[in-house]
Amino acid sequence: MNRDWLKKNTFHCSAFGDLKRLVELKSKKGLTISLCLPTLNEEKTIGKELVILKSELMTRYPLLDEIVVVDSGSTDDTRSIARTFGADVYKADDILPHLEPYKGKGENLWKALYITKGDIIVYLDADIKNIHHRFVYGLIGPLLLHDHIKYVKAFYDRPIAIGKNKIRPTGGGRVTELVIRPLFSLFFPDLTQILQPLSGEYAGFRDVFERIPFPIGYGIETSMILDIYHKWGLDVIAQVDLEKRIHRNQDTKALGKMAFAILKTFFSRTVNLGLINFNTPLHDTMIQYKLVKSEIQPDLLTIEGLERPPIIELPEYRQRFNRKAS
Amino acid sequence: MEELLNRMPEFEKKIKSMMETIITNIVLLGQIPAPTFKEKARVTAFLERLAEFQVDECTTDGYRNPIGIIRGTSPNRPPIFVVAHMDTPFGYDVDHNFTIRENAIYGAGLLDNSVGVGVLASLPAIFRHLGLEFESDIVLAGVIQSIGKGNLRGIRHLLKTWSTPIRGAVCIESGELGRLNYYSDGMIRGEIKCSINRSGGRRQRFQPNAILVINEVINQILELRLPLKPRSKIIIGKIFGGLKHGQIAHEATLGFEIHSDSDEMVKSLYNDISDIVNGLGHEYEVRLELKTISNVRASRLRFNHPLVKSTIAIMRRLGLKPISEPSESELSIFLSRKIPAVTLGISYGESYQQRSSVIKIEPMFRGIAQIVGVIAAIDSGVCDE
The missing domain is CATH 3.30.70.360 (Alpha-Beta Plaits)
Structure with missing residues (x-):
């Protein structure tokens, strides 16, 4: 196992707090940077994220060239609030409308590659309650300062909001510790050094993102790490400590569904890499149980494990960005 | 004065164009809990923000009140104080994370006095944006230990130890827009x-x-x-x-x-x-x-004091109807030391003193414009009688 990576490629966001320097570097390298926020009913947090990031990283320091919201069809005021505070807002279904539409975070991130213009793309979850611009400059910093780094992943303390107006100081990361870390330990020990592989905040060069497939749903973070590791190696990946992040707590059942999707993605990748073989195909349905009027009934959710191909395979994308097929 | 009054609508419009920066300061500072006697984290962040906005001097006094000084053009003029209390009635166990919607901000402590603190931190950028320079030094003071058992200790200490005369003062409160306090019971x-x-x-x-x-x-x-x-x-x-x-x-x-x-x-x-x-x-x-x-102690300015008269003129020019009641706050301490001062509110709110307090965004810009106007009026000499 390459233990040096943890030392060399782990940063703290405070190392990149000199925003003037980052803007100068960006300009010197002739790069543009896009921020994408995938949303689904995020009216409580989207306004705050946009106001702060626009103020600090567009108005005061022009680090970001655009902020784009890609929405999965929110039924609350997410889109109108986002428009009020100056984001370019798209419904995911309206992007590349000739393709069969899917619902999921991965779908939004993949489609964002088509509508954003930046050389660097920053993906940020839209449910961060304690948003601070360090969440963005912390991810961009290593990409601008270290030429060999192509993809940066966030990690942080994870206090979680419990109930109204109460915060529990520690917790979260259950799927990471119970699912991902054991799997990485078994198959890819190098990757265990990534402290929070499921964090929803990451940034990277378009050249990287356009060449990897995107699972539609929860598997996107896992597949991204596996694909980048497989294609370019561990050294192009970095991780950055963004300190505290407060987010919504999810119940165990919801995490079970997330774990199911992640396991499917993981196994499909390891099969493709020839690491394991299954004699029978994997099922698509997560089976949980619920109590209905004193009767235990199955609660079924089908997760097919759909993926979008590397977007560079799309002719309209190649034309838009003047790319050649890989 | 008439020239200043004529600029008020322009001030409001230009301040509105800084909406993101102002709200960002309100959020970044207001989300840090600051119950009375435990304001340290907010004080540190406040000073950092002032430093980021290139305020000439950022420091704390002997009582740890955070202070930023914008140097004036005339060293002989006494300074003008702009003050907002840093503490809020809510403890660390309360979620201080705000929600921003199209027209309002929601969260604990906004109305007492997180919006005031955020606006105080925004003033250096606002002055720059409006192209305003002052003869007097502008002392931006976030005072600690103000409410409840704090007993206004922060402002008492600050004024007690301030060695030079003070030209005048504006105390900032989040709400309610239209308030004009110039006397204390x-x-x-x-x-x-x-x-x-x-x-x-x-x-x-x-x-x-x-x-x-x-x-x-x-x-x-x-x-x-x-x-x-x-x-x-x-x-x-x-x-x-x-x-x-x-x-x-x-x-x-x-x-x-x-x-x-x-x-x-x-x-x-x-x-x-x-x-x-x-x-x-x-x-x-x-x-x-x-x-x-x-x-x-009871103290007051006369209704016909030039500061009160100028403030009323500024508020009226912005379409505000001044409402005056006694205020037992930082204002009392200024007035008891014979320093002309007024307290002004920034916007309209709901659910005062509750965790779910709300402050409206749009009226804020008028509220900030009046504060800037009154500072400019003091600088033009209305307190120099």
Whole structure:
């Protein structure tokens, strides 16, 4: 196992707090940077994220060239609030409308590659309650300062909001510790050094993102790490400590569904890499149980494990960005 | 003055174009809990923000009030103070994360006084954006230990130790837009605590109940005759006590304030309450204690003071109707030191003092414009009589 990576490629966001320097570097390298926020009913947090990031990283320091919201069809005021505070807002279904539409975070991130213009793309979850611009400059910093780094992943303390107006100081990361870390330990020990592989905040060069497939749903973070590791190696990946992040707590059942999707993605990748073989195909349905009027009934959710191909395979994308097929 | 008044609509418009920066300061500072006596984290962040906005000097005084000084063009002019209290009524266990919607911001502490603190931190950028330079130094002071048991300690210390004369002051409060405070009542904030010893002493057939004793205190306070002149009132504002539904209460506490435009009347009423407390403590054989938590002296500017007149003109030019009531806050301390000062509100809000308080975004820009206008008026000499 390459233990040096943890030392060399782990940063703290405070190392990149000199925003003037980052803007100068960006300009010197002739790069543009896009921020994408995938949303689904995020009216409580989207306004705050946009106001702060626009103020600090567009108005005061022009680090970001655009902020784009890609929405999965929110039924609350997410889109109108986002428009009020100056984001370019798209419904995911309206992007590349000739393709069969899917619902999921991965779908939004993949489609964002088509509508954003930046050389660097920053993906940020839209449910961060304690948003601070360090969440963005912390991810961009290593990409601008270290030429060999192509993809940066966030990690942080994870206090979680419990109930109204109460915060529990520690917790979260259950799927990471119970699912991902054991799997990485078994198959890819190098990757265990990534402290929070499921964090929803990451940034990277378009050249990287356009060449990897995107699972539609929860598997996107896992597949991204596996694909980048497989294609370019561990050294192009970095991780950055963004300190505290407060987010919504999810119940165990919801995490079970997330774990199911992640396991499917993981196994499909390891099969493709020839690491394991299954004699029978994997099922698509997560089976949980619920109590209905004193009767235990199955609660079924089908997760097919759909993926979008590397977007560079799309002719309209190649034309838009003047790319050649890989 | 007329020239300044004519610029007010332009100020409002230009300040509105800085919406993101102003709201960002409100959020980044307001989301840091700052209960009275525990403001350190917010103080540090406030100073960092001032430094980021290139304020000439950022420091704390001996009492750890954070201060930013924007140097003026005329070193001989006394400084102008702009003050907002840093502390909020909510503790660290309360979620201070705000929500921003199209027209309003929601969250704990916004109205007391996180919006005020955020706007104070935004003033250096606002002055720059408006192209304003002042003759006087502008002292941006976030004062600690203001509310409740804080007893305005921060501002008292700041003014006590400030070595040079002060030209005038503007105190900033989140709400309510339209307020114009230029006088303070004399006030004593007190607490009456009833404690009943559970173990020692002789057993009484009918044990006294702390809640009922406090109830009797309230009854006797209500029987006090208050004069119409000097205008006086007693506010029973806070009560708590007891432990269980089925158990006699061994402890109960009453919080109250005495207000009057005469300091003597405040003292006299306080003595009356002290007599009530001593008498009932004796008769019920309970421990009944009266404690002063805070006090301020009555002080005021005249209605025709040039600062008051200019402020009214500025507010009217912005379409605001000034509403004046006494304010026992930082203002009292300025006025008691003969420093001309007013308190102004920034916007309209709802659910004051609640965790779910709301402040409207759009009126904020008018509220900030009036503050900038009054600072400019002081700089033009309206307090120099």
